[in-house]
Amino acid sequence: MAIHSNLISLLFLATAITILTISPPTSAATRRPQFNVVRFGARPDGRTDSTRAFLTAWTRACGSRVRVIMLVPKGRFLVRNMQFTGPCKNRSIFVRILGTIVAPNNIWTTGNSPHWIEFHRVDGVTISGGVLDGKGAALWACKKAGRSCPNGATTLSISNSQNVVVSRLTSLNSHMFHMVINFCHNVKLQGVRISAPGNSPNTDGIHVQFSTAVSIVSSKIATGDDCVSIGPGTANMLVDKVTCGPGHGISIGSLGKDVNEQGVQNVTVRSTTFVGTTNGFRIKAWGKPSNGFARNILFQHATMYNVQNPIFIDQRYCPDRNCADQVKKKKKVTHFFCVFFCYA
Structure with missing residues (x-):
């Protein structure tokens, strides 16, 4: 009985010491x-x-x-x-x-x-x-x-x-x-x-x-x-557990507006939900020569409800009438897309 009593005392002392050790200091400093x-x-x-x-x-x-x-x-x-x-x-x-x-x-x-x-x-x-x-x-x-x-x-x-x-x-x-x-x-x-x-x-x-x-x-x-838009010069980006809607979805671009342009690379978009959006995942590039690019893009585990264009890759992007003529011209598009789509 004496041994048991001493053990309890020792445990209580150890607990008290631990509490004193981890308690945050309260000084004004x-x-x-x-x-x-x-x-x-x-x-x-x-x-x-x-x-x-x-x-x-x-x-x-x-x-x-x-x-x-x-x-x-x-x-x-x-x-x-x-x-x-x-x-x-x-x-x-x-x-x-x-x-x-x-x-x-x-x-x-x-x-x-x-x-x-x-x-x-x-x-x-x-x-x-x-x-x-x-x-x-x-x-x-x-x-x-x-x-x-x-x-x-x-x-x-x-x-x-x-x-x-x-x-x-x-x-x-x-x-x-x-x-x-x-x-x-x-x-x-x-x-x-x-x-x-x-x-x-x-x-x-x-x-x-x-x-x-x-x-x-x-x-x-x-x-x-766009709920999220990703422009030139973006790298090593993560979009995770984002709910989008209303809106135009998650877009990379527009890219390739200028001849010399930084690209987009190493972007992961996962576990997203789209509700009533125009697009789900979109990559858009102007229809003219450029060294811009979208590379190592991963879209995965998406849930979409009432989405007009679940996946949309547009290499003839034209947001207004001012660019209609250049888009009509059959110029070579120099963008290289390496994209992996995965639905869950």
């Missing part, structure tokens, strides 16, 4: 400093222009030498065009969005900028949660009426950056493309939600070009154009 946009003058009323407050919070976060959080709390924050620029003094900035960031109602306020929110030359940034509301309906209506309209802006652009994560972010009603990844390396988009009406023009969900090691996983995309 281990907590990330927070730069709350409200502290710098942002107003969560959806009416007050909070652009300067956001940029000030970013400048402080970017200038810190330790891991930091840029916090957008609950509420609705109105902002104009913003560019969050690096390089920063630290390589771990966590942009935590709890509320909704809204664009101005006036469609002319984007000026000449093609981007509403842009992260440029950053390294080690995570953008998590929240909603970006582009309020694109007014611009779509302007274009539909045939009036003189601004070009519109991409909601979220990540350019010339690396080691970026976009997680559980929702993009609504973008003017143009919802998200663009351009000249980047190692970007992961996970749990992203994108929503725009099926008749909204040029509202591609996620566009990737001139980038390597980009992954889009566990996301839902409903839009008026």
Whole structure:
């Protein structure tokens, strides 16, 4: 009985030591400093222009030498065009969005900028949660009426950056493309939600070009154009567990618009679901000579419901009347496609 009692004591002591060992330290030095946009003058009323407050919070976060959080709390924050620029003094900035960031109602306020929110030359940034509301309906209506309209802006652009994560972010009603990844390396988009009406023009969900090691996983995309579009210069890309619809499907291209052009290679698209889309998997190339290419492309394990063109390879792509003449000419297409399709 004494031995049993001693054993219990020893086990209790070992457990206590283990708990003390793995319990996280609670000193203030281990907590990330927070730069709350409200502290710098942002107003969560959806009416007050909070652009300067956001940029000030970013400048402080970017200038810190330790891991930091840029916090957008609950509420609705109105902002104009913003560019969050690096390089920063630290390589771990966590942009935590709890509320909704809204664009101005006036469609002319984007000026000449093609981007509403842009992260440029950053390294080690995570953008998590929240909603970006582009309020694109007014611009779509302007274009539909045939009036003189601004070009519109991409909601979220990540350019010339690396080691970026976009997680559980929702993009609504973008003017143009919802998200663009351009000249980047190692970007992961996970749990992203994108929503725009099926008749909204040029509202591609996620566009990737001139980038390597980009992954889009566990996301839902409903839009008026391509759910995911993959442009020249893209390599080593993964699209996994993405639901698309409405929209034009997942597209590679258009390719070959220029004579000298980087190709697309090593792209895997798997475990996707398409509902009510124009296309499923599409590769599109202009009907003229080019050294562009699509190589080592794998499409597998797709589920499609009410899809007009499940698989579509178009080497005479012509999006408008201006290119009709060159497509009619019987020029040699120099693209080489090596594609494997696998349905489950």
